[in-house]
Amino acid sequence: MDTAEALFLARAQFGLNIGFHILFPSLTIALGWLLLYFRIRYARSGDPAWLATYKLWTKVFALSFAMGVVTGITMSFQFGTNWPGYMLRVGNIAGPLLAYEVLTAFFLEATFLGVMLFGMNRVPGWLHVFSAAMVAVGTTISAFWILALNSWMQTPAGHAMDGSQIIAGDWLQVIFNPSFPYRFTHMLLASGLTASFVVAGLSAWRLLRAGEDASARNTLRTGLVLAAVLAPLQIVVGDLHGLNTLEHQPAKIAAIEAIWKTGKGVPLVLFAVPDDERRRNDFAIEIPKGASLVLRHDAEAEVQGIEAFVPDAPPVAPVFFAFRVMVGTGVLMLLAAWSGVWATRRGMLPQRWMLWTFSGFTFAGWIATLAGWLVTEIGRQPWLVTGILRIREAVGGISGAQLGASLTGYIITYTVMLIAYLVVLTHLAGKGANA
Amino acid sequence: MSLDLPLAFAALMGLAILMYVVLDGYDLGVGMLMPAADEREQELMVASIGPFWDANETWLVLGVGILLVAFPAAHGLVLGALYLPVAAMLVGLMLRGVAFEFRVKAEGWHRGLWNWLFWFGSFLASFAQGLMLGRYVTGFHPGFGYYLFAMLVGASLCGGYVLLGSTWLILKTEGALQRKALAWARWGLLWVALGVALVSLATPLVSHTVQAKWFDFPRTLALMLLPLATVAAGWMVWAATGRLKRGEREFDWMPLAATVAIFALAFAGLAYSLFPYVVIDRMTIREAAAHPSALKFMLVGVAVVFPFLVAYTVFAYRVFRGKARAGQYE
Numbered sequence: 175m176d177t178a179e180a181l182f183l184a185r186a187q188f189g190l191n192i193g194f195h196i197l198f199p200s201l202t203i204a205l206g207w208l209l210l211y212f213r214i215r216y217a218r219s220g221d222p223a224w225l226a227t228y229k230l231w232t233k234v235f236a237l238s239f240a241m242g243v244v245t246g247i248t249m250s251f252q253f254g255t256n257w258p259g260y261m262l263r264v265g266n267i268a269g270p271l272l273a274y275e276v277l278t279a280f281f282l283e284a285t286f287l288g289v290m291l292f293g294m295n296r297v298p299g300w301l302h303v304f305s306a307a308m309v310a311v312g313t314t315i316s317a318f319w320i321l322a323l324n325s326w327m328q329t330p331a332g333h334a335m336d337g338s339q340i341i342a343g344d345w346l347q348v349i350f351n352p353s354f355p356y357r358f359t360h361m362l363l364a365s366g367l368t369a370s371f372v373v374a375g376l377s378a379w380r381l382l383r384a385g386e387d388a389s390a391r392n393t394l395r396t397g398l399v400l401a402a403v404l405a406p407l408q409i410v411v412g413d414l415h416g417l418n419t420l421e422h423q424p425a426k427i428a429a430i431e432a433i434w435k436t437g438k439g440v441p442l443v444l445f446a447v448p449d450d451e452r453r454r455n456d457f458a459i460e461i462p463k464g465a466s467l468v469l470r471h472d473a474e475a476e477v478q479g480i481e482a483f484v485p486d487a488p489p490v491a492p493v494f495f496a497f498r499v500m501v502g503t504g505v506l507m508l509l510a511a512w513s514g515v516w517a518t519r520r521g522m523l524p525q526r527w528m529l530w531t532f533s534g535f536t537f538a539g540w541i542a543t544l545a546g547w548l549v550t551e552i553g554r555q556p557w558l559v560t561g562i563l564r565i566r567e568a569v570g571g572i573s574g575a576q577l578g579a580s581l582t583g584y585i586i587t588y589t590v591m592l593i594a595y596l597v598v599l600t601h602l603a604g605k606g607a608n609a
Numbered sequence: 610m611s612l613d614l615p616l617a618f619a620a621l622m623g624l625a626i627l628m629y630v631v632l633d634g635y636d637l638g639v640g641m642l643m644p645a646a647d648e649r650e651q652e653l654m655v656a657s658i659g660p661f662w663d664a665n666e667t668w669l670v671l672g673v674g675i676l677l678v679a680f681p682a683a684h685g686l687v688l689g690a691l692y693l694p695v696a697a698m699l700v701g702l703m704l705r706g707v708a709f710e711f712r713v714k715a716e717g718w719h720r721g722l723w724n725w726l727f728w729f730g731s732f733l734a735s736f737a738q739g740l741m742l743g744r745y746v747t748g749f750h751p752g753f754g755y756y757l758f759a760m761l762v763g764a765s766l767c768g769g770y771v772l773l774g775s776t777w778l779i780l781k782t783e784g785a786l787q788r789k790a791l792a793w794a795r796w797g798l799l800w801v802a803l804g805v806a807l808v809s810l811a812t813p814l815v816s817h818t819v820q821a822k823w824f825d826f827p828r829t830l831a832l833m834l835l836p837l838a839t840v841a842a843g844w845m846v847w848a849a850t851g852r853l854k855r856g857e858r859e860f861d862w863m864p865l866a867a868t869v870a871i872f873a874l875a876f877a878g879l880a881y882s883l884f885p886y887v888v889i890d891r892m893t894i895r896e897a898a899a900h901p902s903a904l905k906f907m908l909v910g911v912a913v914v915f916p917f918l919v920a921y922t923v924f925a926y927r928v929f930r931g932k933a934r935a936g937q938y939e
Contacts, residue, residue: 237710243663244706248699250670254677255692258685261677266903269678273907276674277914280667285925288660293928341902570685572692580696587700591707598714 181569183577184256187584191248193544194588198242200543203317203362204369205235206283206310208396209290213306217299227389231373233602236291241595243284248584257558259568264559266341267333267348268323275319283312314362321361325354327559328550329422340562352422356415357550363408364546366400367507368539373397374514375536376603378529383604390606394532395518401511408504419553420469423560425483426553429493431465432458435479440465445498448490453480486564488555492548500545503538510535615898617908618679619887625675627876629668631773631869636662638774640705640731641767642793643724649935650786651724655709657781657933660925662709666702679904683887683897690749691741698737705730732767739766739804746808746879747815748889761807768800769872776846776864779853781933787861791850794864798846805839805875812882816890819882835878842870 209231216224253272254261261268286308294302332347333340342348374397380390420427427433432448432455433440442464446455463473470477480487514532517524524532558565636658643651677684688695704726712723743759775793778786813820823832849863885893898904 233714237707237714240663240706240710243666244703247666247670247702250673250677251688251695251699254673254681254684255688255695258689261681261684265678265681266900269681269899270903270907270910273674273678274910276667276671277910277918280670281664281918282921284663284667285921287663288925289928292656292660296928336900336902339900341900342906345906570689572689576692580693583696583700587703591703594707594711598711602714 177566177569180572180574180577181566183574183581184569184572185565187577187581188252188256190581190584190588191245191252193547194592195242195245195249196543196547197540198238198245199313199317200361200365200368200539201238201372202235202242202369203313203365205231205238205372206306206313208369208373208400209235210303210306210310211396213303217303223389223392227393230389230602230606231393232291234372234376234599236287237595237598239283239287241591245588255572256570257568258570260558260563263563263568264327264333264340266339267326270342270345271319271323271326271349275316279312279316279319283309283316286312317361317365318358321358322349322351322354325357326351328357328554329353330559330562353415353418356411356418359411360408360415360546363404363411364539364543366404367408368543370397370400370404370511371507371532371535371539372537374401375533376599378524378532379536379600379603380606381523382526382529382533384606387606391518391521391523394514394524398511398514398518398532401507402515405504405508405511409508412504423554424478425480425487426493426550427469428478428480428483429488429490429553430497430549431469431477432490432494433465433477433479434481434490436476436482437479438466438476439463439474440477440479442468443494446494448494450489450491486556488553493553496545496548496552500542500549503542503545507535507538507542510538612908614901614904614908615679615894618675618898618904619884619894621911622672622675622679623876623880625668625672627873629665629672630876631872632661632665632668634770634872635773635777635865636665637705637731637735638770638772638797639777640727640774641735641771642774642778642790643728643731645793646786646789650789652935653782653786653933654778655712656935657778659709660929662706664922664925666706669702678907679899680887680894680897681899683892683894686888686892687745691744694737694740694744698734698741701730701733701735701737703730705734735767735770736763739763742766742808746812746882746889748891750815758807758811762804765800765804765807768797769804770797772797772801772846772868773865773872776868779850780861780865783858783932788854791854794846794850794868798843801871802843805871808875809836809878812879812889816882818886818890822882832881835874835881839871839874839878842867842874846871 209228212224212228212231215221216228250272253268286305289297289305290302290309293305297305326348329352331351332342332344332349334343335341373393377390377394377397380387381394384390416427416430432443432446434453434455439462441460441462443455444459444461446458446460448455465477466475467473469475480490510531514524514528517528554560556564556566558568639654639658643654646654673684673688676687708723708727708730712720712727715723740759740763743762744755746762747755747758772794775790775797778790779794782790813823823829845867846864849860849867852860853864883889885895887894887897
C-alpha cells in the first residue's frame with residue numbers, strides 16, 4: 175500500500191462526499207428564505223393557493239434538508255478520519271469554527287424545522303412564521319461559519335504561533351479573512367440562483383403536465399424574477415471575487431486563465447486545451463494582451479504565470495475547464511431568466527418549448543455551483559491551507575483497503591439516494607400543489 | 610480561579626454523547642420496531658418521532674465535533690481504530706434519514722422498500738454504535754474474543770435502543786400499539802441487562818486501572834450505589850410496564866424515565882471507569898486537548914448558546930407533547 179494510492183482514495187472519498195453534500199445546502203439555504211416568503215404571503219392573504227404552495231415546497235425542503243443532514247454527519251467524521259494532519263496542524267482554528275456552526279446553526283435549524291413541518295396546527299400563526307424564519311436564519315448562519323473556515327483555508331489571516339502550534343491571534347481576522355466577504359456573498363447568490371431555478375424548473379414541469387395550475391404559475395414567475403435579479407448581481411460579485419483571488423491567490427488565476435509563463439502584455443485565452451505535462455496550450459484561441467488588460471487594466475502590465483509558482487502550482491486543465499463551465503452555465507442562466515421574465519409578463523403563460531427549457535434548467539444551479547467549487551478547491555492545490563499545509567501532509571494512516579471498502583459503500587448509498595431524490599422530486603412536482 | 614478547560618470539555622462531550630444516545634436512541638429504536646407493527650401503527654410510530662429526529666442526530670455531530678475540536682489527538686486515534694464500524698454507522702444513518710422522508714412520498718412496493726431501508730438503516734446504525742462501544746471499552750485489542758464481545762455489545766445496544774424506543778411509544782401512543790410496546794419494552798430490558806453486565810465485567814478485566822478504581826475498599830461500598838440504582842431503575846421499568854398492562858394509565862411516562870435513568874447511570878459508571886483517559890490506558894484528556902486559546906473561544910460560544918439551545922429544545926418537546934397523531938406535515 176503506497177501513500178500515493180491512499181492519498182488518492184482519501185481525496186476521492188472526501189471529494190465525493192463533500193461534492194454530494196454541497197448540492198443540498200446550496201438548495202436549502204435560499205429555499206428556506208423562499209419558504210418564509212410563501213408562508214408570509216399566506217399569513218397576509220389567507221389565500222389557500224399560497225398555503226398549498228408553501229406545503230408543496232416544504233416537502234421539497236424537508237427532503238433536501240434530510241439529504242444535507244445525513245451527508246453532513248458523514249463529513250463531520252471524515253474531517254478527522256481522512257485528514258488527521260489537518261486537525262493536528264490547524265485544528266485550533268478549524269475546530270472552533272466548526273463547533274460554532276454546530277452550536278449556532280445546526281440545532282437551531284433542526285429543532286425549528288420540526289415545528290415548521292409538523293406544528294402548523296399546534297402553535298399560533300406568528301410562532302409558525304417565526305419557526306420558518308429560524309430555519310432560514312439557521313441555514314444562513316451555517317453557511318457563514320463553513321465559508322469562514324473555507325475562506326480561511328484559501329486566504330489565511332489572523333493566526334499566530336505558540337511554539338510549533340498554529341493558534342488564532344485575532345478571531346475577527348480569522349473569520350473575516352480577505353476572501354471571506356466575497357466568497358460568502360458569492361455562495362449565497364449561488365444558492366439563490368440554484369433555488370430559484372429549481373422552483374421555476376419544477377413549476378414549469380408541473381405546467382407541462384397539468385396545463386393549468388395557478389400555484390405553479392405563481393411559483394414559476396417567482397423563481398424567474400428572483401433569478402433575473404440575482405444573475406447579474408452574481409456576475410458582478412463573481413468578478414470582484416476574481417480580483418480578490420488575483421491579489422491573494424495569483425496561482426489560481428494563472429490556472430483559470432491558462433497562463434504558463436510570466437510576462438508583459440499577456441494574451442487572454444478564450445479557449446484552449448491546456449497540457450499540464452508540457453506546460454503549454456494546444457488549439458488556443460487568444461485575444462492579444464487581453465489578460466493584462468482584464469486582470470491589471472493595462473495592456474502592457476505584467477501577469478504571473480504558472481511557472482512562477484512551481485512546485486506549488488495547481489493543475490491547469492481541470493481549473494481552466496471548470497471555470498468555463500461555471501461561467502458558461504451562468505450566462506445561459508441569465509439569458510433563460512431574463513427571457514422567462516419577459517415571457518411571463520402580465521400573467522402570460524410561456525409557450526411549451528419555453529416551459530421545456532425552464533424544466534431543462536432545473537438543476538443548472540447545481541452544475542454552476544459544482545463547477546465553481548472545483549475551480550476554487552482544485553485551484554488551491556497542492557495546498558490544503560494556503561502557504562501552511564499541503565494536502566499530502568494531512569493524509570492519515572487509514573489503509574487503502576478500508577478506504578476502498580467504505581468508498582464503495584458510499585458510492586452505492588449516494589447513487590441510491592440521488593436517484594430516489596430525483597424521482598421523488600419529479601413526482602412531487604408533477605402532482606403540484608394540489609396533491 | 611482558573612477553569613480546567615480539558616475537564617470542562619470532557620464533561621461537555623460526555624453530556625452531548627449521553628444526550629445523543631438517549632435522544633437518537635429512542636428514534637433508532639422506533640425504527641427497529643417497525644417490522645413488528647402493522648401499517649396503521651407504523652404511521653403513528655413515524656409520526657411520533659417526525660418532529661425530533663433531525664435535532665436528535667445533531668447531538669452526534671456535537672459529540673464527535675467536541676472530540677474532534679477539543680481532543681484532536683484522540684479523535685484520530687479513536688476514529689482511526691473504529692473506521693469501518695463508523696463508516697457502517699454513517700451508511701445506516703444516511704439510509705434511515707432519507708428513508709424517513711422518502712417512505713411518505715412513495716407508493717406501492719416502493720413504500721415497502723423504504724420501510725425496509727428505514728428498519729435496516731436503524732438497525733445497522735445501532736449495531737455499529739454498539740460495536741464501537743465494545744471495541745472502545747476494550748482498548749481496541751485485536752483477537753477473536755474481543756470481536757465476539759464487541760458483537761454482543763452491538764446486539765445489546767440494539768436491545769437498549771429498542772427499550773428506549775418502546776418506552777417512548779408507551780408515552781406517545783395508546784390502545785393496541787401501546788400494549789404491543791409494553792411487551793417490546795420487556796424484551797429490550799433483558800438485552801439491556803445483558804449489555805450493562807457485559808460492559809461492567811469486561812472493563813475491569815481488560816484494564817487494571819479500571820479494576821483498581823472500582824475494587825478499592827472502602828470506596829467500593831459507595832460505588833456499589835451505582836449498580837444498585839441501575840438495578841432499581843430496571844425494576845421500575847418492569848413494574849411500571851406491569852401496572853400499565855393492568856390498565857393503570859397515569860404512569861405512561863414512568864418506563865421512559867426509568868430507562869433514561871438506566872442509560873445515565875451506565876454512562877456515569879463508564880465515565881468513572883475511563884476518567885481521566887479518553888482512550889483507555891493510552892491517552893488522557895489533558896494529553897489529547899487542543900490549545901487553550903481554541904478551547905476558551907469555544908467555551909464562550911457554548912456558554913452563550915447553550916441556554917438558548919436548551920430553551921428551544923424544551924419548547925419543541927412542549928409543542929408536540931401528548932399522544933402522537935398520524936399525518937404528515939399537518
